[in-house]
Amino acid sequence: MEAKLADLKNRLQEIYDLTAAAGLLYWDQSTYMPRGGAPARARQLAALERLTHEKFTDPALGRLLDDLRPHEESLPYEHDDAALIRVTRRHYERETRVPVEFAARMSSHAAESYHAWTEARPANDFKRVQPYLEKTLDLSRELAEFFPDKDHLADPLIAYSDYGMQAETVRAIFADLRERLVPLVQAISAQPPADDSCLRKTYPEDRQLAFGLEVIKRFGYDFERGRQDKTHHPFAIKFSIGDVRITTRVKEDFLGEALFSTMHESGHAMYEQGLAPGYEGTLLARGTSSGVHESQSRLWENLVGRSRGFWEFFYPQLQMVFPDQLKDVSLDTFYRAINKVERSLIRTDADEVTYNLHVMLRFDFELAMLEGRLAIADLPEAWHERFKADFGITAPDDRDGVLQDVHWFSGRIGGVFQGYTLGNILSAQFYEAALAAQPSIPDEIRRGEFGTLHGWLKEAIYQHGRKFTAAELTERVTGGPLSVEPYIRYLKTKYGELYDLSGAEA
């Protein structure tokens, strides 16, 4: 049994290392690669993807997992070996359901579709991508059909990133959240908007970057095991537990960009840096779901990084870094600026109150498309209508409407958006649990100290990787299932201090 377990770990380690190599190719493509490297880079990534898929679907791996079942069953559920075998089997079963030929077809279509989108969006030309999107929808349905046990076509697609969640569950959670959010948004929108002009001066790039790095160093992001580089669309990426990098982008005319993106990505990265070292080289060495991952980025970005206590410590320092821009701006004004709520067109620029409405629109549309209730041809119009209904504003074109997000144009339709809102919900639920366990956290934050919070998160969440599903982890950490209550409480408390929310009580 020892030998078989060692065999399993060796196989997984090779896959892990090849996946990390592909990750580095992607990181380089997004940061430093010269334009001329693009054609070969696509080939190199495809070659690695082919190899890892081959190795992951090797029938010998399936036999090994069968042989290891008695060992797994002899161990407690929480034993690392049991978790390793269980999680590997789950992945093996998923990977082997999808024929190689189909996966290759889908991935090559995604590349073509993405390329078309990069041309269609600036040209505001939905027609250009419509046929690609129609094929993506067909392929997404086909992909879902490879999985027999499902209540909804979206279920297996959701399971790719949020294992354990179903379309119906998410739909119910989102309906609940939506009912409480809409009155909040309406109450806030009826009041004069916050003035964020203090963020929209000229902020030299180097000082923005240096300040952001100083902040996340204090958070506990380990620069011996990571670094930050510039890119177009910020992301965090792990090559090993000893090398988890983040990327950011800087706008010299908007202070709110790089700083919060850096905090956000550091949250993702600290999760991966905090994995149990013994999980290295296995499938356990990764955040457990897209929702839980996003909860960690949002926790550091919003619950910590946009809190008043945080800025009581950091604002005087920021004023020293940017004296010309901020010396006459009060902490109150700055705090209101970074928490400005505004109904706006672009998801990625949205504040924490309205953000989830963007996500729900997309999630609902995914279900509607998969169910055949919404044709691709009707998508742009449906987008504008729903947007008008939810936000009271209309995008002037499709560029800032249905064409704004890359997700549907570079992968599949179904299961690609829910994690963002699940993450927002969980961020508040986990943070409430942290504060209950460690009531000193807010005071420490006011002193620029984050060790207790970081330590608690590492202990409660980070170290476990994929050992527990998102639902199991939520239960362990908070004592109950996912709930929107903490999130609503958080928003009402915070924004109740900034706005008059008396009309928002449902």
Added chain:
Amino acid sequence: MEAKLADLKNRLQEIYDLTAAAGLLYWDQSTYMPRGGAPARARQLAALERLTHEKFTDPALGRLLDDLRPHEESLPYEHDDAALIRVTRRHYERETRVPVEFAARMSSHAAESYHAWTEARPANDFKRVQPYLEKTLDLSRELAEFFPDKDHLADPLIAYSDYGMQAETVRAIFADLRERLVPLVQAISAQPPADDSCLRKTYPEDRQLAFGLEVIKRFGYDFERGRQDKTHHPFAIKFSIGDVRITTRVKEDFLGEALFSTMHESGHAMYEQGLAPGYEGTLLARGTSSGVHESQSRLWENLVGRSRGFWEFFYPQLQMVFPDQLKDVSLDTFYRAINKVERSLIRTDADEVTYNLHVMLRFDFELAMLEGRLAIADLPEAWHERFKADFGITAPDDRDGVLQDVHWFSGRIGGVFQGYTLGNILSAQFYEAALAAQPSIPDEIRRGEFGTLHGWLKEAIYQHGRKFTAAELTERVTGGPLSVEPYIRYLKTKYGELYDLSGAEA
């Protein structure tokens, strides 16, 4: 036959792409990787190496090459397909001679030995690495023994980087060169040394880098297909013909470091950028030998970059970039400074006249060790003796003696140094051919124009990749075999203007 050729190309492309992926891992390790990434990086590189070796020694590839022999024989020697099959067979035969198990053992010993060296050199502790080096010598001999047809144990080792060269040939060339060089070095050393204090002021890094980039842009290094980053030990590396990068290092207290390293690496890189695009993805897409590669880096660094004509154009610009440091320094003084000849301890810092004496020492010692005439235990002492005899000076310790170069400590003993001097020799021989074909080149250089020279090199050398061996290429380009005459002529002409060489006529 078409299908078999396509099969061959597909196999080679996968190997090429995986090799490029490993290249990127190495590049990252040498430029941006945080310290914590090291253990996993070693594993990732080993995984890719294992895979490419597996694919390269696949017996199916051997059968394919057999099947393609009639096709190859039906084509002219110079036909691209014939070259592709010929060169692939040469590599296949070499790769399959060495058992996988042995290659893995050698590579893992190299990693351990390298690690020991990184500790031994700063501690000046040869004893620490002696057992590693003894094992390296044993393994190097074992490696050579896998190849049956050889006149000298060093021959197959030399063939790894300088295919077609033999120990005896190199020995004869070096003896010839040495005989002419020693009087030159002696004559120069008897005169007062040049004053290079103008290079040893404070030169801010950013301006050094910007100036170097401006120079190589004019050379014709294509930044759409490359970039420069900082590292400890500069190198050039290709991920595809569309992505050939260089690295450099900067010393703020010595202007001679980054600038000439940048020119040097750009020479390597322009060779790879200039390969025939149709060779992409095959074994033909690479410089043909270490000697020819070095000839291209040296040509741009020394024959162009340290020439008077070059600086007639660039020196006024350099003075504008560094006015405080250079406004009172004449072109003559600067030109003498960058061409200072000095008997010094470190190969990589040596000038173009004494450099080859460093290489010959190492080459001779490689042969002596392989032949069993020189024991590892006696190496430090032998080094100091020979150094005293050749240079008239003695290193104060082994750190700047036998421990200075990484080569023997990170790979093998045999065949790892000759390329540097073969490159110096060929750089002058190729440059003479270029000037004969395009007499306008020197005037163009004086105007900061390099198009004719770059175009000629691309046409005569770069585009051919590995289609021709170094010897074939030399014959085609210069009309004769490798010869030291042009190199000696070049040195005598150039240094005859800077020093009195009347006593050096042999």
